[in-house]
Amino acid sequence: MYGLDVAVTRWINGLSGLNPTLDAVMIATSEFGIPILVLAVACQWWTRPNREHVRHVLIASGLSFLLGLALNQIVLLFVSRIRxxxxxxxxxxxxxxADFSFPSDHATASMAIAAAFLLHGMTRRGMVFMLAAVLIAFSRIYIGTHYAADIIGAAATAMAAALAVRLAYREGTRLDRFVTAIL
Incomplete structure (x- = not known):
């Protein structure tokens, strides 16, 4: 399996250095993709139609984001894969x-946001976020900082986090009504 991982990683990273414009786009995607996604989520707080549900999903996506990154830190205690x-x-x-490679925090964070939207029935927005997450994940391999398997591991932790949040943070509870009523 390692051989396939290396082959896919080399193939994707082999695209770098051929086109300076594409290199710049991939570097920018890697660097600014997560902050842009977080901003895109936050800006939806003031959406008018179906406000309570949208706000619930926004909170769920934030919790999934944080839980996914926390799960990554636990994984890093057991897996020390060099870059x-x-x-x-x-x-x-x-x-x-300075840290280890597996799993990718960038891919986990972005995919957790997308998974939360998808699991809460916001398919269109979830697919847009998933497209952005795939681009961010691809950029991490392209720029040479992750293996392909790091992205697969990130997808697994992102989905686990989003599922856990989906099960634990229920829509319409007293806590949910309190949090979604802010501002």
């Missing part, structure tokens, strides 16, 4: 990271 550029697998387009 692909340190293994000579990829060429790096950005500064080195």
């Amino acid at each position: 692909p550029y340190d293994n000579g697998v990829t060429d790096l387009l950005i500064a080195r990271s």
Whole structure:
């Protein structure tokens, strides 16, 4: 399985360095993708139609985001995978990271947002967020900072987080009504 992971990673990262414009887009996607997604979620707080449900989903996506990143920290206690550029697998387009590679925090965060929207029945928005998440995840391999399997692991932790939040944070509860009534 490692051989396939390396082959896919090398293939995607092999696209880098061929087109300076594409390199710049992928670097920007990697760097600014998550803040833009968070802003896109936050700006929906003042949506008019179906306000209570939308706000519930926004809170759920934020909780999924945070829980996904927390799960990643637990995984990192047991899996210490070095970055692909340190293994000579990829060429790096950005500064080195000090932490381990598996799973990708960027992919987890973005996919957790998308999964929360999808699991709460907001399919159109969820698909837009998932498209953005896939682009962010792809950019992480493209720029050389993650293996393809790091993205698959991130998708698993993102889905686990979104499912856990879906089960634990129920719409219409007293806490939900209190939180969604803010502002």
